[in-house]
Amino acid sequence: MEVLPPQAYFATSIILLVIGIYCIVSKRNMIKTVIGIEIITMAVNMVFLSLGWMRTYPAQLIDPLAQAFVIISIVIGGAIAAVALSLVTNAYRHYKTLDLKKLRRLRW
Amino acid sequence: MAVEVDILTALKPIIVLIAFSALTPIIGYVEGKLKSKHASGIFATIGFLVTLALVIDMYMHLPAGGFTSSFPGFGPPLGVELRIDALSMFMIALFCGIGFLVSIYSIKYMEHDTGLDRYYTMLLLLVAGMVGVAIAGDFFTLFVFWELMSIASYSLVSFRKYRWEPIEAGFKYLVMSTLGSLIALLGIALLYGYAGTLNFSALSVIFSKPTVDPAYCYIVITLILVGFGVTASIVPFHTWLPDAHPAAPSSISAMLSGLVIKAAVYAIARSVFTIFAPSVFNYGIVLVVFAIITATVANVKALLQRDIKRLLAFSSTVNIGFIIFGLGVAAYGMHLWATTGANLALTASVIGLIGALMHILSHAIGKGLLFLAAGSFITRAKTRNIYDLEGVGRAMPWTGASFSIGLLSLAGTPPLAGFVSKFLLLMAGYSVGDLFMNIATSLMLVNSVFATAYYLRLLQVCVIRPKGDKVKAIKEASAIIVVPLVLLMIALIVIGCYPWPLVDMAQKAAFTLFQVP
Numbered sequence: 001m002e003v004l005p006p007q008a009y010f011a012t013s014i015i016l017l018v019i020g021i022y023c024i025v026s027k028r029n030m031i032k033t034v035i036g037i038e039i040i041t042m043a044v045n046m047v048f049l050s051l052g053w054m055r056t057y058p059a060q061l062i063d064p065l066a067q068a069f070v071i072i073s074i075v076i077g078g079a080i081a082a083v084a085l086s087l088v089t090n091a092y093r094h095y096k097t098l099d100l101k102k103l104r105r106l107r108w
Numbered sequence: 109m110a111v112e113v114d115i116l117t118a119l120k121p122i123i124v125l126i127a128f129s130a131l132t133p134i135i136g137y138v139e140g141k142l143k144s145k146h147a148s149g150i151f152a153t154i155g156f157l158v159t160l161a162l163v164i165d166m167y168m169h170l171p172a173g174g175f176t177s178s179f180p181g182f183g184p185p186l187g188v189e190l191r192i193d194a195l196s197m198f199m200i201a202l203f204c205g206i207g208f209l210v211s212i213y214s215i216k217y218m219e220h221d222t223g224l225d226r227y228y229t230m231l232l233l234l235v236a237g238m239v240g241v242a243i244a245g246d247f248f249t250l251f252v253f254w255e256l257m258s259i260a261s262y263s264l265v266s267f268r269k270y271r272w273e274p275i276e277a278g279f280k281y282l283v284m285s286t287l288g289s290l291i292a293l294l295g296i297a298l299l300y301g302y303a304g305t306l307n308f309s310a311l312s313v314i315f316s317k318p319t320v321d322p323a324y325c326y327i328v329i330t331l332i333l334v335g336f337g338v339t340a341s342i343v344p345f346h347t348w349l350p351d352a353h354p355a356a357p358s359s360i361s362a363m364l365s366g367l368v369i370k371a372a373v374y375a376i377a378r379s380v381f382t383i384f385a386p387s388v389f390n391y392g393i394v395l396v397v398f399a400i401i402t403a404t405v406a407n408v409k410a411l412l413q414r415d416i417k418r419l420l421a422f423s424s425t426v427n428i429g430f431i432i433f434g435l436g437v438a439a440y441g442m443h444l445w446a447t448t449g450a451n452l453a454l455t456a457s458v459i460g461l462i463g464a465l466m467h468i469l470s471h472a473i474g475k476g477l478l479f480l481a482a483g484s485f486i487t488r489a490k491t492r493n494i495y496d497l498e499g500v501g502r503a504m505p506w507t508g509a510s511f512s513i514g515l516l517s518l519a520g521t522p523p524l525a526g527f528v529s530k531f532l533l534l535m536a537g538y539s540v541g542d543l544f545m546n547i548a549t550s551l552m553l554v555n556s557v558f559a560t561a562y563y564l565r566l567l568q569v570c571v572i573r574p575k576g577d578k579v580k581a582i583k584e585a586s587a588i589i590v591v592p593l594v595l596l597m598i599a600l601i602v603i604g605c606y607p608w609p610l611v612d613m614a615q616k617a618a619f620t621l622f623q624v625p
Contacts, residue, residue: 024287030279037286044293051301065186066300069248073293076255080286083262087279094272103276 003060006053013046030091030098034084041077045070110173110191118177118190118243120166121159121200122236128155129232136225145224149215152228156208156235163204167197174620176245184246185310191245195465195617199242199374202469206366206476207235209592213480214359216588217487221357227267234260234363238371247296247306250375251289258285258339261368265356277355281348285339292335295328299383302328311383312623325384329391332379333398340372342432343402346425350409353421354492358483361417365424366476370468373431377464381439381621386457392440396548399436403429403555411562415492416482416570419562420475423518426559427471430533433552434464437536437545442622444540456539461618462611463532469610470525470603474517477596481511484589485570488582494569500579501571506590508571510597517600519563520556524604528611530556 020043023036052066088098095102116123132148139147174193178184192200211231218224237260240253262285266278300306302324303314315325338345349369353361386392403426410422441457444450484507485500486492501508517524520531534556537549584590603610 024283033283037283037290040287040290044290044297047294048297048300051297054301055304063186063304065248065306069251069300069306072248072252076252076259079259080255080262080282083259084279084282084286087262087266087275087282090266090269090275091272091279094275103279 006050006057009046009050009053013043013050016040016043016046019043028100030088030100030103031085033100034081034088037084038077038081041073041080045073045077048073110176110193111171113175113177115177115179115190118175118192121162121204121239122243124159124162125155125232125236125239128152128158129229129236132229132232133225136228139225145219146215148225148228149211149218152232153208153211153215155232156204156211159235159239160204160208163197163200166192167201170194170197178245184307185305186307188249189245189307190243190249191308192243193617193620194613195374195378195620196242198465198613198617199370199468200239202370202472203235203238203242203367206472207231207363209595210359210362210476210480213362213483213589213592214357216586217359217483218357221268223267227264230260230264230267231360231363234264234368238367241371241375244378245308247299247308247379250379251293251296254289254292254375257368257371258289261360261364264360265352265364267357267360274355277348277351281352284345284348288335288338288345290335291331291338295331295335298324298328298331308379308382312385315383316385316388322389325389326391329380329384329389333376333391333394336372336375336379337398340369340376340432341402341425341428342398343405343425343429346402346406349425350418350421353424353479354415354417358417358479358486361421361483362476362479365421365479366472369424369428370431370472373428373435373464373468377435377621381435382623386439386442387446388443390440390443392436392438392443393544395432395436395439396545399429399433400548400551400555401429402426402432403552403559407555407558410559414494416486416494416497416566417479417492419494419566420478420482423559423562424471424475426555427467427475427518429555430530430552431464431467431471433548434460434467434533434536436460437533437540438464438618438622440545441536441540444542450541453540456536456541458615458618458622459532459539460536461621462614463529463536465614465617466525466532466607466611467529469614470517470529470600473596473599473603474514474526477510477514477593477600478518480589480596481507481514481593484585484593485511488585489579491578494566496576496578497570498576498579499570499573500575500582502575503579503582504584507585507593510593512567512571513597513600515563515567517604519560522604523601525600525607526604528604528607532611 020039237257244250341349406425413419437460441453444453517526
């Protein structure tokens with residue numbers, strides 16, 4: 001089976017990073033902001049994996065340190081998403097909307 | 109040389125904290141059955157006391173090179189490594205000490221809130237995370253404990269979820285701080301991609317070779333500085349802080365302002381200084397410029413505030429500017445010494461780092477004290493507006509006295525702790541002896557004087573003026589709230605009058621960071 005080189009994965013992760021930042025900057029929905037954070041988490045994890053593979057490239061294996069780190073990072077990303085979504089739920093109870101523009105009572 | 113110890117010995121404080129945090133919900137359940145309000149608070153306080161005792165014991169037995177520890181058969185350069193040296197001990201003692209006092213204060217302060225078992229669970233986890241950041245010997249451990257600390261502080265900031273302000277501030281803090289950690293993680297990934305290891309000492313060997321590409325290194329330094337700088341609230345990444353501090357319960361504001369942002373400064377200092385030797389890489393200028401911008405912007409903002417907690421929050425950012433300035437002087441002086449051989453610059457660099465550590469200490473104690481005292485005022489007077497709190501210090505004499513000492517210490521009045529640290533910082537800046545540092549230090553001196561203006565205004569309005577209409581009827585807070593305040597006040601006075609043992613500790617810590625034997 002033909003396998004893409006790690007540079008392709010690195011490029012994809014940079015594209016994902018840009019998409020995530022665009023999502024956080026431009027979207028007004030709180031849940032979409034959380035999705036943006038998750039996209040960036042995944043992009044950074046993929047940067048980690050692709051850089052790990054670049055070190056050993058012609059071989060079809062990755063250093064286990066990178067894999068262990070990324071697994072832990074995925075778990076942490078899940079925990080952060082849980083806290084963020086619980087905050088979104090509470091914000092919805094207060095404001096009856098998920099629009100970030102309506103949440104401007106603080107002086108941002 | 110570092111002494112190798114068993115991993116359980118090295119992890120003891122964290123194991124105790126996490127065990128107490130896991131047991132707190134059970135105590136909370138029993139508490140509900142017994143209709144008691146203080147059981148979980150007392151339990152958590154015992155947890156902090158045990159940890160503090162363990163930490164003091166560890167400090168007494170600390171060998172000159174510190175402890176290192178790893179899992180058997182899975183050690184450095186790939187596996188997890190814990191490293192406890194003088195610098196880590198300095199920070200751990202601070203975290204556990206302030207955590208203990210905040211926990212005592214919370215027993216009474218939080219008694220009207222519900223879900224206290226959750227509060228104490230998170231408080232213990234927050235301190236466990238910070239202790240973990242301080243003892244990490246590689247980026248893997250550092251990142252895991254960093255996120256433990258961050259998640260606990262997000263939940264604590266939005267603890268009073270029945271009000272809109274904590275939810276909104278908590279969400280803003282979460283988004284900004286998570287982005288910051290992800291940027292730092294990107295930096296860590298680039299480090300790993302270059303070196304193939306995450307261990308601090310292995311990385312420092314690899315990056316001290318002359319073959320490394322400096323541009324790559326500066327990109328990594330920028331990513332780490334920006335990433336951890338969001339939590340350290342360096343301007344322009346500080347905007348979460350003035351919202352999160354007033355929204356959180358006052359005890360948590362004291363933890364955030366006293367400890368969490370200091371843990372971020374520690375993470376910057378530990379990773380950047382250890383891996384990229386300041387004698388080779390010239391990032392001192394960047395740190396100094398960031399410090400001046402941070403202090404100036406936050407000072408102007410603080411002067412405009414009427415909300416007491418918001419004012420204190422901006423003042424935290426100002427003091428982070430001072431601490432970063434100390435780190436900047438250290439890095440700049442070291443680089444100057446390496447390029448020109450000026451011995452005075454080396455001395456200045458060591459004094460700058462000692463000053464930064466002493467300022468971490470004096471600001472953690474002073475700002476912790478101020479937030480706790482402000483929380484006590486706010487609970488009684490039911491307002492955060494400074495002008496409604498007119499003369500509240502006269503109505504609550506003990507709280508008022510400690511509040512005044514805290515303000516005077518932060519303003520840098522001798523003989524209090526704040527004077528010692530600011531003096532060391534400014535002395536270090538002037539001893540480097542080139543034009544750039546002289547101008548920079550003068551700007552910091554102006555900032556320091558400027559900060560005194562609003563500290564004295566706060567002192568004048570809240571303590572010196574006669575009692576206003578809104579505070580006529582209020583009485584002194586209960587003894588459990590006053591005791592931590594008075595202990596912190598005594599600490600400020602004692603450190604100010606007799607700083608030598610602590611300066612000694614800070615000096616040892618500074619030498620470990622520069623890897624001087």
